[in-house]
Amino acid sequence: MKPISYARATDIASAVATVSADPTRAFLAGGTTEIDLLRQGVVTPSGLVDINELPLKQIESLPDGGLRIGALARMSEVAEASDVVERFPVIAQALVFGASAQLRHMASMGGNLLQRVRCSYFRDVSSPCNKREPGSGCAALDGINRGHAILGTSDQCIATHPSDVAVALVALDALVHVTGPNGKRTIPIDDFFLLPGATPHREHPLSHGELIVAIEVPALxxxxxxxxxxxxxxxxxxxxxxxxxxxxxxxxxxxxxxxxxxxxxxxxxxxxxxxxxxxxxxxxxxxxxxxxxxxxxxxxxxxxxxxxxxxxxxxxxxxxxxxxxxxxxxx
Missing domain, CATH: 3.30.390.50 (CO dehydrogenase flavoprotein, C-terminal domain)
Structure with missing residues (x-):
């Protein structure tokens, strides 16, 4: 078994600095996807930085009527929040439909956006997969592709994005706030998810070490x-x-x-x-x-x-x- 270092971050700056210092380190939040991928040998980070103690769990209404959701707010907490249920029901519904109660209690909102595809070929290290190993091929193209994508595909990848709440957030023009080694920035959520094109291994425009800190839903x-x-x-x-x-x-x-x-x-x-x-x-x-x-x-x-x-x-x-x-x- 390959050893993996573990560190627990107590502030955002140190979390970003620790991960940024090593291209093989990764953040760990709820871990509902990351731990599975580790067990399957799909991802092999040298170290994990636990961010669960960071102050990123708020669910708050904004003065203009919008909503700000901390990246570490649990799916279950967001789904049950009265402001979400009353003013953004599509978000609450998508969260409830998105996972079992046990997973909703563990999974974070930021982690949900970053979850990896559920394509069986991606998760089978013996199968070629351009997401896992660029240039190796895509077994799904001529394989068992019943659950795969019909829109936004390329000859490199046809895996579907698995998140439910991301669909609701895209419909509502949400914004993703991130911070990283080069400072803070805001990404419109439709730009946060990349089409596979010729680079299916790049699923998001995040640089290594950039951390989602919040999701903002505008007042619509x-x-x-x-x-x-x-x-x-x-x-x-x-x-x-x-x-x-x-x-x-x-x-x-x-x-x-x-x-x-x-x-x-x-x-x-x-x-x-x-x-x-x-x-x-x-x-x-x-x-x-x-x-x-x-x-x-x-x-x-x-x-x-x-x-x-x-x-x-x-x-x-x-x-x-x-x-x-x-x-x-x-x-």
């Missing part, structure tokens, strides 16, 4: 009218085949504003901007929902075993839009 009037719909193989804890995060405002029967994001079908949480463009200003009726869903999936590139996801995604988008409009734009 339509956020109160939002929901998360997840389709999966079983109703208990399972990853999405397709999911939809939608926030919508109606003016009579006309869609005044709409934000739509998809999970389970893309290599990153997928903002459905084509569909939004079609829906904005349109009447809230099934024909328009069908057209928007179809247009969003025109660029899909299914493989042998996941062709069904195209129709399933279209149906799920329509169902989510019908659900939110049946509620009168009030989730």
């Amino acid at each position: 009037p339509l956020a109160r009218q939002s929901l998360y719909l997840k389709i999966r193989d079983r109703s208990s804890y399972e990853f999405a085949l397709v999911s939809v995060a939608v926030a919508l405002q109606l003016d009579g029967n006309v869609i005044r504003d709409v934000h739509l994001a998809l999970g389970g079908i893309a290599t990153k949480p997928w903002r459905a901007r084509r569909a939004e463009h079609i829906l904005l200003g349109a009447e809230a009726q099934r024909a328009n929902f069908l057209r928007a869903a179809h247009e969003e999936l025109i660029g899909a590139a299914p493989r042998k075993y996941n062709t069904f996801k195209v129709e399933l995604a279209e149906r799920t988008i329509v169902r989510a839009l019908e659900m939110i409009t049946t509620m009168g734009g009030r989730a």
Whole structure:
């Protein structure tokens, strides 16, 4: 067994400095993904820096009506927070659907955004995987790819991003606050997740040693009218085949504003901007929902075993839009 050093950070600056000093060190928060990958030999850091004592667990409303969530806030705490449930229901719902109660109590919000893909080939060190070993190939392209992506793929990788709450946060234009050896910066969440392209091993724009400190959700009037719909193989804890995060405002029967994001079908949480463009200003009726869903999936590139996801995604988008409009734009 390869030895791994362990250190417990007591402040942000020392945590960043310790990890930055060695390119093979990593942060450790809830560990619900990291420990699994260590056991499987997928990741092999020389050391882990435990950040659980850092003061990054707040869930607070901002003066402008937005929300700031500390990176170490546990998923269960965020899902149960009254401000989240009342003003950002899509976030609370996505968190509850995203993991079992035990995992929600352990997993951190920042760690959830950084979790690695659930592709079985990525987690099998005997299989070629460009994420794990760039240039080795992608076994999923012609392998068992039923759960893999149909949007945002490349000839290097077709793994889906596994997070549920990331889909909700993308729909709500969240911001990711990070700090690192070169200071602080803020990254729009849609830019925080990278398409695989020719560099699938780069999943985020973070430099080594940069640490997520908070997630900020802006004050969006339509956020109160939002929901998360997840389709999966079983109703208990399972990853999405397709999911939809939608926030919508109606003016009579006309869609005044709409934000739509998809999970389970893309290599990153997928903002459905084509569909939004079609829906904005349109009447809230099934024909328009069908057209928007179809247009969003025109660029899909299914493989042998996941062709069904195209129709399933279209149906799920329509169902989510019908659900939110049946509620009168009030989730």
